[in-house]
Amino acid sequence: MLRPPDTVAEANEVTDGQVERRVKEGQTLQGKVNKPKNTRLRFNLEKLKDPRISEVFQATVGGKFAPLLQLDEDLEAITNNFNSVMTETADEVLGKSQRKSKPWVTDFILELCDKRRNQKKKKNTPDGRAEYRKTNKDIRREMKYAKQRWITKQCTDIEENLAFNNTKKAFQLVKDLTKEKQAKVNSIKDKRGNSLTEEKEILERWTEYCSELYTHQSRWTEYCSELYTHQSRGDPSLLNVEEPTNEDAYPILRDEVVAAVDSLRSGKSAGVDNIPSELLKHGGESTINMLTIICNKIWQTGEWPNPWTQSLIIVIPKKGNLQLCQDYRTISLISHASKVMLRIILDRLKPQAENIIAEEQAGFRKGRSTIEQIFTSVYSVKNTSNTRESSTTSS
Secondary structure (H helix, E strand, O other): OOOOOOOHHHHHOOOHHHHHHHHHOOEOOOOOEOOOOOOOOOEOHHHHHOHHHHHHHHHHHHHHHHHHHOOOOOHHHHHHHHHHHHHHHHHHHOOEOOOOOOOOOOHHHHHHHHHHHHHHHHOOOHHHHHHHHHHHHHHHHHHHHHHHHHHHHHHHHHHHHHHOOOHHHHHHHHHHHHOOOOOOOOOEEOOOOOEEOOHHHHHHHHHHHHHHHHHHHHHHHHHHHHHOOHHHOOOHHHHOOOOOOOOOOOOOOHHHHHHHHHOOOOOOOOOOOOOOHHHHHOOHHHHHHHHHHHHHHHHHHOOOOHHHHOOEEEEEEOOOOOOOHHHEEEEEEOOHHHHHHHHHHHHHHHHHHHOOOOOOOOOOOOOOOHHHHHHHHHHHHHHHHHHHHHHHHHO
């Protein structure tokens, strides 16, 4: 039979075995679980719309990149320094973006919330309590008016889109306003149908599922390549590529990097490096110079920097049983800086691909459409059938 502790001090004692067990389980001595630190950074990109802040960001980045441009470092070191400078400067100049729980929350309301949070420490005094209550009333009033303005604007947008016959946008707004919030599922099922509730087990299950998913896709790609090889039609010598050398006659030009950065889409989530496309676009000349150096080192060595090979997989629930991994859609977020090099390679491959791709190929080619080919095929079939019918009638 367990004996109750004689004193409070004895009750608070923790044995060495308990300490070791709690450390292994990620707990503190108080029994609280240490949650893993969130490495996702979201910067206040709205500040970049201000020309003065954008100039400050460019100048700060340029000052930090100036000594790095003179160093001859390896690819990994340059890439890591580039990521560090961009994220540190964004944190200093722009700051982190505050998460808005409701779409009608304005920056002024968030400032009032910060003010109320600071006043909460002084609630013990009569003056501090009065200031806290006043700020709390201001927040409630601003939230009420902001919600009314937001709803009015949404209704106005729906009416304007319907008036201009833009039904797709109008019905999308209606869907966003009326859809029900999906409940978060804290468990997932393994292959055998057993429910997993521990965070570690859930992560291992997702790792297993994604590994099998992409392994299956790679096998399907190999199977398709075996069915149709380039040797069946075209010149096989076009696929012979020389080994990369440091004396490449066709280095990555600065204009190519500028065009690739300009082609990046704004408003997209950042990858593992936490660098959104907006930072690259507002980085100025020094950012373009650093990207040019990195892209040329990749082009010369044929090696890809390790930060650019990592991707962040996001799962989006679909309809069905949300405890099954297959009822989620996986999205892979890659580094926006790596998209610059990918765009340059794609632009260089397009002219070469025109000599390899068959003339009948229309999908994924600029200026061509499969719809035109379908229309031509349907028209030819109808014309042929009409010709046969007329010849049969005349005979």
